[in-house]
Amino acid sequence: AQSVTQLGSHVSVSEGALVLLRCNYSSSVPPYLFWYVQYPNQGLQLLLKYTSAATLVKGINGFEAEFKKSETSFHLTKPSAHMSDAAEYFCAVKGLDFGNEKLTFGTGTRLTIIP
Amino acid sequence: SQTIHQWPATLVQPVGSPLSLECTVEGTSNPNLYWYRQAAGRGLQLLFYSVGIGQISSEVPQNLSASRPQDRQFILSSKKLLLSDSGFYLCAWSRLAGVQDTQYFGPGTRLTVL
Numbered sequence: 001a002q003s004v005t006q007l008g009s010h011v012s013v014s015e016g017a018l019v020l021l022r023c024n025y026s027s028s029v030p031p032y033l034f035w036y037v038q039y040p041n042q043g044l045q046l047l048l049k050y051t052s053a054a055t056l057v058k059g060i061n062g063f064e065a066e067f068k069k070s071e072t073s074f075h076l077t078k079p080s081a082h083m084s085d086a087a088e089y090f091c092a093v094k095g096l097d098f099g100n101e102k103l104t105f106g107t108g109t110r111l112t113i114i115p
Numbered sequence: 116s117q118t119i120h121q122w123p124a125t126l127v128q129p130v131g132s133p134l135s136l137e138c139t140v141e142g143t144s145n146p147n148l149y150w151y152r153q154a155a156g157r158g159l160q161l162l163f164y165s166v167g168i169g170q171i172s173s174e175v176p177q178n179l180s181a182s183r184p185q186d187r188q189f190i191l192s193s194k195k196l197l198l199s200d201s202g203f204y205l206c207a208w209s210r211l212a213g214v215q216d217t218q219y220f221g222p223g224t225r226l227t228v229l
Contacts, residue, residue, distance in 0.1 A: 034217070036220075041203075041223070041225065042222055042223065043121075043205055043220035043221050043222045043223045044159075044205065044207075044220040045220070046217055046219070049217060090158065090159065102161055102164070102174070103159075103161070103218055105158045105159040106158055107157060107158040108158055
């Protein structure tokens with residue numbers, strides 16, 4: 001079965017600093033990976049997804065993520081944090097050997113931006 | 116464009132009372148539909164998914180049930196709520212039955228069971 005691990009349930013960065021949110025996956029087959037963002041009391045919004053077309057994926061709001069098979073990682077980055085980036089971020093995986101369209105989510109990372 | 120609606124947005128219910136949460140999708144036909152629960156400090160847990168009218172698959176046995184009476188309507192129900200049912204309930208849809216396809220989430224319902 002597929003799984004994801006998000007290292008760090010809380011991350012704080014200063015405004016203008018680099019944002020790095022870590023995600024490692026476990027999969028016996030090529031995975032499809034997603035990053036979602038959730039603002040307080042709202043649903044999840046797709047930031048970006050990896051579907052094997054390119055290892056570096058660019059998403060909305062200036063975020064990007066790089067798929068590294070050797071490290072089984074899909075870390076999310078943004079060069080310069082903005083106050084509006086404060087939210088909770090979820091990494092998720094789907095695998096080719098699934099019999100259904102089930103997304104497996106990590107436990108989330110809450111990002112705080114320090115003015 | 117497609118939109119997904121959930122209501123109510125918030126709900127406070129006593130233990131033992133029934134529950135009905137509704138989710139509807141507009142702008143697409145025959146979507147895959149999903150119910151997730153997000154408990155405080157935990158990730159998202161898939162509760163139910165449906166690939167068509169009347170077709171429901173359950174991921175976790177519990178006192179909740181789901182129904183899909185119409186193509187774009189998905190309902191989450193309970194006959195008797197438990198304290199542990201409190202949480203943020205999210206409905207999602209996807210267009211295709213493929214691993215690459217994206218799930219799009221509704222705004223959620225905050226349920227508090229007292």
